[in-house]
Amino acid sequence: xxxxxxRITIHDIASELGLHASTISRALSDxxxxxxxxxxxxxxxxxxxxxxxxxxxxxxRRGRSDMLGVIVPAIDRNFFASVIRGIxxxxxxxxxxxxxxxxxxxxxxxxVLVEGLQAMRVDGIIISTAxxxxxxxxxxxxxxxxxxxxxxxxxxxAGLDAAAVVINDRRGAYAATKHLIDQGRKRIAHMxxxxxxxxxxxxxxxxxxxxxxxxxxxxDALTVDxxxxxxxxxxxxxxxxxxxxxxxxxxxxxxxxxxxxxxSAQEHGLSxxxxxxxxxxANEPFTELMTPSLSSVDQQPLSMGRKAxxxxxxxxxxxxxxxxxxxxEPSVIVRxxxxx
Amino acid sequence: xxxxxxRITIHDIASELGLHASTISRALSDxxxxxxxxxxxxxxxxxxxxxxxxxxxxxxRRGRSDMLGVIVPAIDRNFFASVIRGIxxxxxxxxxxxxxxxxxxxxxxxxVLVEGLQAMRVDGIIISTAxxxxxxxxxxxxxxxxxxxxxxxxxxxAGLDAAAVVINDRRGAYAATKHLIDQGRKRIAHMxxxxxxxxxxxxxxxxxxxxxxxxxxxxDALTVDxxxxxxxxxxxxxxxxxxxxxxxxxxxxxxxxxxxxxxSAQEHGLSxxxxxxxxxxANEPFTELMTPSLSSVDQQPLSMGRKAxxxxxxxxxxxxxxxxxxxxEPSVIVRxxxxx
DNA sequence: TTGTAGGCGTTATCAG
DNA sequence: CTGATAACGCCTACAA
Numbered sequence: 141x142x143x144x145x146x147r148i149t150i151h152d153i154a155s156e157l158g159l160h161a162s163t164i165s166r167a168l169s170d171x172x173x174x175x176x177x178x179x180x181x182x183x184x185x186x187x188x189x190x191x192x193x194x195x196x197x198x199x200x201r202r203g204r205s206d207m208l209g210v211i212v213p214a215i216d217r218n219f220f221a222s223v224i225r226g227i228x229x230x231x232x233x234x235x236x237x238x239x240x241x242x243x244x245x246x247x248x249x250x251x252v253l254v255e256g257l258q259a260m261r262v263d264g265i266i267i268s269t270a271x272x273x274x275x276x277x278x279x280x281x282x283x284x285x286x287x288x289x290x291x292x293x294x295x296x297x298a299g300l301d302a303a304a305v306v307i308n309d310r311r312g313a314y315a316a317t318k319h320l321i322d323q324g325r326k327r328i329a330h331m332x333x334x335x336x337x338x339x340x341x342x343x344x345x346x347x348x349x350x351x352x353x354x355x356x357x358x359x360d361a362l363t364v365d366x367x368x369x370x371x372x373x374x375x376x377x378x379x380x381x382x383x384x385x386x387x388x389x390x391x392x393x394x395x396x397x398x399x400x401x402x403x404s405a406q407e408h409g410l411s412x413x414x415x416x417x418x419x420x421x422a423n424e425p426f427t428e429l430m431t432p433s434l435s436s437v438d439q440q441p442l443s444m445g446r447k448a449x450x451x452x453x454x455x456x457x458x459x460x461x462x463x464x465x466x467x468x469e470p471s472v473i474v475r476x477x478x479x480x
Numbered sequence: 481x482x483x484x485x486x487r488i489t490i491h492d493i494a495s496e497l498g499l500h501a502s503t504i505s506r507a508l509s510d511x512x513x514x515x516x517x518x519x520x521x522x523x524x525x526x527x528x529x530x531x532x533x534x535x536x537x538x539x540x541r542r543g544r545s546d547m548l549g550v551i552v553p554a555i556d557r558n559f560f561a562s563v564i565r566g567i568x569x570x571x572x573x574x575x576x577x578x579x580x581x582x583x584x585x586x587x588x589x590x591x592v593l594v595e596g597l598q599a600m601r602v603d604g605i606i607i608s609t610a611x612x613x614x615x616x617x618x619x620x621x622x623x624x625x626x627x628x629x630x631x632x633x634x635x636x637x638a639g640l641d642a643a644a645v646v647i648n649d650r651r652g653a654y655a656a657t658k659h660l661i662d663q664g665r666k667r668i669a670h671m672x673x674x675x676x677x678x679x680x681x682x683x684x685x686x687x688x689x690x691x692x693x694x695x696x697x698x699x700d701a702l703t704v705d706x707x708x709x710x711x712x713x714x715x716x717x718x719x720x721x722x723x724x725x726x727x728x729x730x731x732x733x734x735x736x737x738x739x740x741x742x743x744s745a746q747e748h749g750l751s752x753x754x755x756x757x758x759x760x761x762a763n764e765p766f767t768e769l770m771t772p773s774l775s776s777v778d779q780q781p782l783s784m785g786r787k788a789x790x791x792x793x794x795x796x797x798x799x800x801x802x803x804x805x806x807x808x809e810p811s812v813i814v815r816x817x818x819x820x
Numbered sequence: 821t822t823g824t825a826g827g828c829g830t831t832a833t834c835a836g
Numbered sequence: 837c838t839g840a841t842a843a844c845g846c847c848t849a850c851a852a
Contacts, residue, residue, distance in 0.1 A: 197845035216561030537829035
């Protein structure tokens with residue numbers, strides 16, 4: 141019975157060839173000090189024995205793991221999946237592995253994940269923090285002070301001066317609202333995300349910017365709170381529509397809520413976009429599949445992931461602490477829900 | 481300047497307390513041999529120094545990493561995201577970490593990922609294989625013969641006798657088709673996935689089963705090949721509709737293709753489900769958001785993930801090689817696209 | 821060009 | 837109950 145490949149070490153190869161383990165190590169890492177002949181001999185034997193280098197041992201010895209940890213609230217949101225794809229693209233060419241973890245928007249779990257990744261000695265952590273409002277800037281300060289570089293993207297704890305790649309949420313919201321104004325809408329409602337989070341406060345502010353600029357009223361009666369879920373958006377629209385001041389357009393800080401709202405509007409017998417126009421946020425793929433298709437704000441997730449990866453990889457190499465924020469510009473994708 | 485938490489070891493704690501490293505190790509792993517007093521002292525000091533155990537060193541020493549590797553084609557398909565959630569639920573209670581990787585349906589990349597996970601000495605690999613038809617049963621045989629337990633789910637290389645959790649694709653397809661027949665449909669088309677993959681052959685077979693049972697013809701003119709993408713589904717329907725024999729129902733092996741097909745049907749001025757009814761496969765969340773909402777076959781992804789995790793964890797503990805297949809029963813979710 | 825030795829941070833086994 | 841020691845598999849000065 142052949143020995144398990146997992147258990148085969150450079151020593152096994154060494155003894156089979158009458159060489160020393162250090163030579164094997166050198167040959168396998170293409171150290172020019174070893175002669176071409178023996179190197180090829182060694183590589184052939186390694187293949188024959190189905191040898192797999194033990195990454196943990198190597199990592200322990202070298203002091204780095206060549207692993208990047210990524211923490212996102214949930215991988216089934218296309219935004220996060222795309223960011224991860226961007227990260228992987230960059231990391232893979234640099235020979236780094238990517239460990240993806242989900243916080244499920246639970247800050248407690250998030251802490252456990254961060255500590256777990258640190259325990260694995262990942263070379264760096266890329267994270268969009270949980271949106272339950274319970275995460276703690278101090279915790280992240282202590283982490284980045286602890287030797288593991290942390291790179292934020294999208295969402296991050298308020299009041300933290302750290303490396304981040306974000307989009308200009310305010311401008312995105314402004315542009316979305318402006319687009320609705322340009323379509324002649326006068327009573328534009330906003331379904332806004334949790335206001336304890338920067339990104340949603342910014343989106344609310346951008347919405348207000350556009351209204352003010354156009355001299356439109358910015359009434360509480362046109363604002364409703366949502367939590368990014370479909371059913372919630374449905375209820376939010378019903379709520380909005382039950383008030384005296386009926387909107388002729390809705391800008392939602394979330395595609396999911398916008399989708400729910402659209403469905404509710406249709407159930408109210410409203411025609412879209414004639415009676416009410418809709419714009420969402422995140423440009424999830426399903427927005428294209430709806431009838432009518434849902435306009436949305438694109439957040440450049442791929443580019444966000446690539447930039448985040450590049451930046452943290454630079455920091456890993458330089459040991460430098462670069463704290464700037466990279467700010468990407470979003471764009472409004474106009475579809476059937478807001479244009480005839 | 482405080483030492484980086486990442487660099488703090490049990491030796492640092494030991495010297496600060498005038499104890500030996502082995503005592504620290506025991507205390508931190510709650511070994512009852514150490515006195516309550518010193519244990520608490522040690523734990524306090526560990527917290528104070530912000531100590532993080534080095535998982536790699538521990539893994540190296542113990543011979544296991546407490547990590548599970550998961551490889552899926554893409555994480556942004558809700559089916560896979562849900563399976564992963566199921567896996568995480570089970571793994572986390574057992575104290576295992578989950579490393580998620582994406583093959584992007586590229587068998588070459590998949591091999592690299594498998595080897596990478598082996599190099600990390602993950603305790604086991606859970607995988608749904610790439611659908612490019614280039615994966616190699618022999619490769620996986622050699623892997624599972626190499627000491628790393630491999631647990632398949634959903635898709636796997638043909639002709640491989642290995643542990644797997646799958647759904648009864650044939651029954652799912654049968655039930656979906658039967659549902660359409662029960663709605664009085666006579667010319668039911670099938671948009672079928674790549675026939676080099678077991679799962680899609682099974683779905684095709686289930687479709688044929690239902691037709692035969694009902695005495696309906698199973699014509700080539702009602703079959704069209706798809707690749708699970710939206711645009712492709714669109715073209716597929718246009719193609720189908722350009723033929724002489726027009727279908728009055730479509731069963732698609734993929735939700736994405738079904739969605740594209742529905743859009744194409746609407747562009748042809750057809751009314752759904754009156755003129756043509758649709759049923760997809762996978763029960764992606766967007767199916768509910770469409771107008772009309774798309775009927776689909778649910779694959780029990782959560783349960784699939786949980787079962788896969790439980791089974792591989794059993795194998796890891798027992799060192800036993802259990803090769804049975806677990807087969808889950810799918811169910812048809814009837815929505816507006818196929819019922820009035 | 822190859823061999824030797826030491827150590828990365830833990831844990832398991834022996835002693836004491 | 838605690839201390840000493842060796843080993844997990846690899847890498848890297850340094851020596852030969």
